[in-house]
Amino acid sequence: GESVGLHLPTLSVQEGDNSIINCAYSNSASDYFIWYKQESGKGPQFIIDIRSNMDKRQGQRVTVLLNKTVKHLSLQIAATQPGDSAVYFCAESPNTGKLIFGQGTTLQVKP
């Protein structure tokens, strides 16, 4: 079946370092990918997205990279801050009105 997975359940980084969160997806038909951030006690919050006709997209302190050859998605966070501590989900959309989420990576930022 369809699935989106993340490589590591937990990532611990030092404040100020860059973070890289990885995700592998399985549906070749997916043409849209999103990263969400979920803080404790809250719903997922949109961070950044990318369409399948792009390889890279940059936002404020965040960059998403898409490698369609190996079906890999990554989220890079520059100069990680304590406020970045959260669970990060990647999600794919096979253009059917559905979103398929990965299981999430918990980012822990050490002061």
Added chain:
Amino acid sequence: EAQVTQNPRYLITVTGKKLTVTCSQNMNHEYMSWYRQDPGLGLRQIYYSMNVEVTDKGDVPEGYKVSRKEKRNFPLILESPSPNQTSLYFCASSSYYTDRETQYFGPGTRLLVL
């Protein structure tokens, strides 16, 4: 303020007692969806709706019903709740015709079925 609201935020009930979790959005979004979130399983889609009177099953629809009589509301109904429906539920919405995959999530409803 643009937002998705859910009520109640917390609910404890007993097996078999019908309940409804409400979801409302004020962004005039066409698309609305319900998810459940369980440890180790991530977010799984229960039902979604492309527009008023249009609903469709997600990945885990068993034991749930939805209705979409108005654009802003998308209630989730558990006719006969069971303990395996204990979970954290999220409602989400998006503009289907302009930016449909960018879903905005509500704060969540934590349900415990005894």
